[in-house]
Amino acid sequence: MMTGTGERRARDAAIRGVFAIFPGTGAGTGTGFNPGIVPVNRLCRNVVEIGREVARERGDMSDEMLNSLRDALGDAGVLTDPERLATYLVDQRDLVKGRTPAVLRPATTEQVMAIMRLATRHRVGIVPQAGNTSYCAGATPDRSGTQFVLSLERLDKIRSVDPLDAALSVDSGVILKHAQEAAERAGLFLPLSLGSEGSCRIGGVIGTNAGGLSVLRYGMTRDLVLGLEIVLPDGTLVSDMKRLRKNNTGYDIRQNFIGAEGTLGVVTGAVLKLIPTPSRRATAWIELAPDVPLPDMLALVRRETSELVSSFEFITARSLALVRDPGGRLKSGSGGVILIELSSSSRHLPIDEVLEGTMGEVVEKGWAEDIIIAQTEAQRADMWQIRETIPEGEKRAGGSVKHDISVPFSRTVDFLKQGGAAVAAYDPRLELSVYGHVGDGNLHYNIMVPAGEERLAFTDRIGRELAPTLYDIAAEMGGTFSAEHGVGRFKRALLQHYADPGRYRVLRGIKGLFDPHGVMNPGAMVDPAEGLPS
Structure with a gap:
């Protein structure tokens, strides 16, 4: 456990990481961080090895802590039976299987606060998990067996629907489909539609800043969030559940947590914008x-x-x-x-x-x-x-290697041509399944697993040998490797490689400022091995 001096050092390092880049002398000063020039094929991480994170000494896993968690959550809130744990430990694409000492199932915001206080005290990792539909292993613990899964499934209350303010207040564990139905009962419409809406939960939708089928008209999740309730890593509650469209009273803190994939805190509630029902x-x-x-x-x-x-x-x-x-x-x-x-x-x-x-x-x-x-x-x-149902069709046909590409809409046809040429040059026998929200420049550019090939080995090979070319093509067009699926554990090295160095330094600084002990979703988005900015 850190000493008081260590805590101060971590805090000071985090603060320097955020503020040292704003001295007026350019983004290259202050932290000394430089991602370096690394071949991108080394950064497309071997998905077979993603789940084999080296077990770090994360802190105290004693019976004392589990007993404290049971005292805070009750027996129903702490799962340790291996059979019951199994579904929480495998990612959506069945590429990674993690380990955990327990799955924590809080039923109230106060219980989440208690969990985070204990996690910070014992320096153990917490992996928030909503519907477990992440395509990037963003909600899957590593194989060290030191990270607790915090499931949002019992935080499932519709708090209120306000027809005049056109706002819906929900717990973060509410299934998206249920939120849509609550809005519909009030004569309104939640303009967020995803293929996984029957199983994904609001907390995960917010954590990944999900897109979906209607971004062209209504925007991403970020554009539909009016307010958030958040529990910080030290257990502090930040409640900003106002139904306001306009609120210029300081920094808009909620924006840090939308798309943060549970790396800064736990979203426990949200106020969502509604619109008149498209009749x-x-x-x-x-x-x-x-x-x-x-x-x-x-x-x-x-x-x-x-x-x-x-x-x-x-x-x-x-x-x-x-x-x-x-x-x-x-x-x-x-x-x-x-x-x-x-x-x-x-x-x-x-x-x-x-x-x-x-x-x-x-x-x-x-x-x-x-x-x-x-x-x-x-x-x-x-x-x-x-x-x-195309994703289900891909799975029935043997699976696919998924690429969540985003380019400016004006370059979508160019990407289709250049990407297709790159795939054909690599192996003309490969088949592409390409579909997506082309109206906002988002292409699901998927390579089918050939008959007779082992899926994980093929995924690994494409990730190392072909995906870098596709991501380079997108980057040269002003695009990105992740349009709406997030970064998670699979793509964190890609983020470091492709992000502007100044932006990446700010990102790491924000992580260090909110989570100086690295207890929130360790290994997602930012590599814990990098440590805090200094």
Whole structure:
């Protein structure tokens, strides 16, 4: 355990890491940190080894601490039975299996505060886990057996719905689908839609700053969070659950915790922005001609629909082949598919006519081989079912190596061409499943595991030999390796490699300032081996 002198040294180092970069002499002064020039293929970490973190001496795992946790949480709040622990220890993609002395299941914010006070006192790691749907092992403990999992599943209360303020207050363990239903019962709409909405929880959605199917219109999770309730690593409660749209009273502290993946504190509650329910939707399935300039198509659609477009999704023929069409009518064009949806809460806007007129212009441009406009809600549901079940189709086909690429929308076609050429040059036998929220520049650029190949070994090989090329292409276009899935444990070295050095120094400084003892989600986002800025 740290001495008082050690605690002061850690605190001072953290503060220097944040503030020393602002002396007016440039980002290169102050901390002395330099990520160096490291070959990116060394930074695409071997996923087989991710779960084999070296067990560090993290602190006291004595019976005394477990007894203290049971006193604070009750027997139902502390799981130690190996059979019950199993589901908490494997990541969403089944690539990593960790170990933990116990899964902690607080039912109140006060219990979370008690956990964090004990964790800081004993210097043990806490891994917050919401729905355990992270694609980057951001909620999975390492294999040291020294990190406790803090499950949010019992923090599952809808606190309030305010129709006049159009705001929803929830515990962080509420399942996203349940939050949507609570808004719907109040006659409002939570404009956040994810493929995992039936299992992901609000805390994880906030922790990863999740995107989803309607970012084009409504923005990322960050744009929908009005207030947060947070427990800091030392057990301090920070409550800012106001329903305000405007609040210029100092630093906006909540923004540090959105997208932080549980590395700075535990989100226990949130106030989310609601909108009038879109009572009318118009949806079209566009079978694309070859070489369609997608940025030009979206510009036309946005101009002609007066920003009614809420989704603009791209699907390749290979991705479409992985799923079953419930209605048997939907197919791919030579250039893939665009699934477009307009939505409005107004009964007075002729939304169907707007879509039909816009699709007529798309045909005149020669961009479509065929267009199907949904005539019923069942037809619309069929279209969206295809889009949303592609990940399941990939898994049934043997799995895929996932790349969550983001580039400026104007460069999406360029990335598709250059990325495809890079994959073909590496191995022309490889098949791509590419789909995603192309309207906001986010491509799920996935490489299918070939028949007969062992999935983990193939994932490792692609991560070392091909992924660096794809990430370099995205970076050269002003893009990034993570659009909405986060960093987690899989991509923390990529963050260090691609981030601006000044930005990375600030990021590490913020981590050190909020969490000087490194108890929050150790190994996620920032490598614990780097220590605190100094």
